[in-house]
Structure formats: structure tokens, C-alpha cells
Amino acid sequence: xxxxxxxxxxxxxxxxxxxxxxxxxxxxxxxxxAVAAYFIMGRSVNSRNRVFIQxxxxxxxxxxxxxxxxxxxxxxxxxxxxxxxxLIVTNGDQTDTIWxxxxxxxxxxxxxxxxxxxxxxxxxxxxxxxxxxFDGSYKMSILKAADPEGSACARFFYxxxxxxxxxxxxxxxxxxxxxVIPTFQGEPERVAMENDMETFTKTLWESLDxxxxxxxxxxxxxxxxxxxxxxxxxxxQ
Numbered sequence: 001x002x003x004x005x006x007x008x009x010x011x012x013x014x015x016x017x018x019x020x021x022x023x024x025x026x027x028x029x030x031x032x033x034a035v036a037a038y039f040i041m042g043r044s045v046n047s048r049n050r051v052f053i054q055x056x057x058x059x060x061x062x063x064x065x066x067x068x069x070x071x072x073x074x075x076x077x078x079x080x081x082x083x084x085x086x087l088i089v090t091n092g093d094q095t096d097t098i099w100x101x102x103x104x105x106x107x108x109x110x111x112x113x114x115x116x117x118x119x120x121x122x123x124x125x126x127x128x129x130x131x132x133x134f135d136g137s138y139k140m141s142i143l144k145a146a147d148p149e150g151s152a153c154a155r156f157f158y159x160x161x162x163x164x165x166x167x168x169x170x171x172x173x174x175x176x177x178x179x180v181i182p183t184f185q186g187e188p189e190r191v192a193m194e195n196d197m198e199t200f201t202k203t204l205w206e207s208l209d210x211x212x213x214x215x216x217x218x219x220x221x222x223x224x225x226x227x228x229x230x231x232x233x234x235x236x237q
Contacts, residue, residue: 005190006166007192008191009024010203012191013204016175016176017175017211018041018043018175018181018209019041019174021041021091021128022169023036023037023090023130023171024038026167027165027167027223029164029194032222034221036087037219038089039215040079040215041209043176046075048236049063050062051215055078058079058082058088059080061077061078064236074118077095083103083131084102086132087131088102088129089129089132091172092127094112094115094127097114112127113155115127119150122150123183124144126145127144128170132221134226136223139157140168142156145183167192168190168191169191171184201231216231217230217231217232
């Protein structure tokens with residue numbers, strides 16, 4: 001068994017109809033750019049009725065057709081926000097919790113210890129989070145139910161150095177399921193980064209299941225200057 005095996009995004013995603021929501025953080029093979037990506041998927045009309053909208057400090061989700069929005073709970077949030085120490089990427093409103101804690105000089109771990117998995121039993125969707133520093137290094141976390149009843153929360157934190165060509169992939173579900181969707185297991189997966197943002201974005205978007213994919217965000221940040229280029233793809237546009 002090769003514990004350092006690194007797969008491409010395509011290898012992880014093609015053929016998996018529902019990994020849920022996913023975060024990828026890493027550094028390009030040439031060592032010049034930090035990479036951050038976030039995608040959302042959905043099976044219900046309410047979940048699929050969303051787009052990513054650019055904000056001054058990141059992005060937010062918004063109803064594509066407000067008339068179809070039944071419940072904004074767990075659906076509308078800021079997945080990406082710039083913080084003083086880097087870029088926050090999460091799958092829920094814990095983005096704001098992390099931002100608020102960092103703003104008052106506290107740690108992201110302290111912020112996430114005040115939160116737990118989503119209240120959508122029996123799935124108890126995990127809260128996944130990442131934060132990427134200006135040097136390309138990054139942290140990731142997953143908060144998930146400790147038992148089928150959702151009576152307690154297990155919290156996992158991971159910290160990674162900036163290694164050229166390497167990233168890590170964290171997603172909410174292993175795959176689709178009925179009636180319960182299996183929660184992500186183990187450490188974040190090692191994923192290969194690419195130098196070209198357009199290629200990486202295209203590969204990610206085309207690898208996501210056509211029926212269930214909703215939106216994708218990708219940002220490449222120059223590690224010397226801090227300047228970034230980003231792209232948003234919405235199925236509903």
C-alpha cells in the first residue's frame with residue numbers, strides 16, 4: 001500500500017454521482033500559485049436552485065429562482081471569505097464563525113469547536129472547512145456525527161505544508177446513498193494540482209456528475225505578489 005499515492009481530481013470524481021460538497025487546497029507543480037477550489041452538488045430542487053455570486057471578500061450562494069427557494073437553511077451562506085491570515089473555504093455558515101474568531105485574534109480551531117455537523121438527520125452532513133495562508137500552507141477540518149443518532153460531534157483537524165504539485169481533497173460524502181448518504185471517512189485525500197487554472201477548472205467541472213453538479217469556484221493566488229485569478233461556473237447560468 002502506497003500511503004503517499006496522489007490521484008487526479010478526475011480519478012476521484014468521475015463515476016461518483018454524489019460526493020456532495022468538496023474543498024481542494026494545494027500548490028501548483030511549479031510552486032508559484034496556491035490553489036483553492038470549492039464545489040457544490042445537489043439532489044433536491046431546493047439544493048439545485050443555487051448559483052455562486054462574487055462578493056468583495058469572496059463568494060456567496062444565492063437562489064437562482066427565488067420563487068423556488070423553500071428553505072434557505074443550510075443552502076444560503078458565504079462559502080469563501082478573505083481573512084487577514086488567508087482564505088477561508090467552507091461548506092456552510094461556519095465561514096462567518098471562523099472569520100469572526102480570526103478577527104478577534106482567536107484560532108480557527110476555537111471557532112470550529114463551537115460548531116458541529118449539520119442538523120439534517122439522518123445524514124448529519126459533515127461541516128468541512130479549509131483555510132489557506134499566504135505562503136500556500138493550509139489547514140482542513142471535518143466535523144461529523146459520532147454516532148447514527150447524531151448525539152455527539154467528532155472534530156478532526158489537519159495541517160499541511162505547501163508542497164509543489166500537491167493538494168488535499170475533503171468532501172462531505174463518500175458517494176450517493178439511500179436512505180442515508182455515507183459520510184466522508186479518513187484523512188483528506190491527496191490530489192494532484194495543475195499549473196494552468198483553466199485546465200484545472202475544466203477538469204473539475206467536467207468530472208462532476210452532470211445531473212447533480214451545481215456550482216464551482218476556483219482561485220489561483222500568486223505566492224509572491226498575493227494577486228489572484230478566480231473563476232466561477234454555475235450550471236444555472
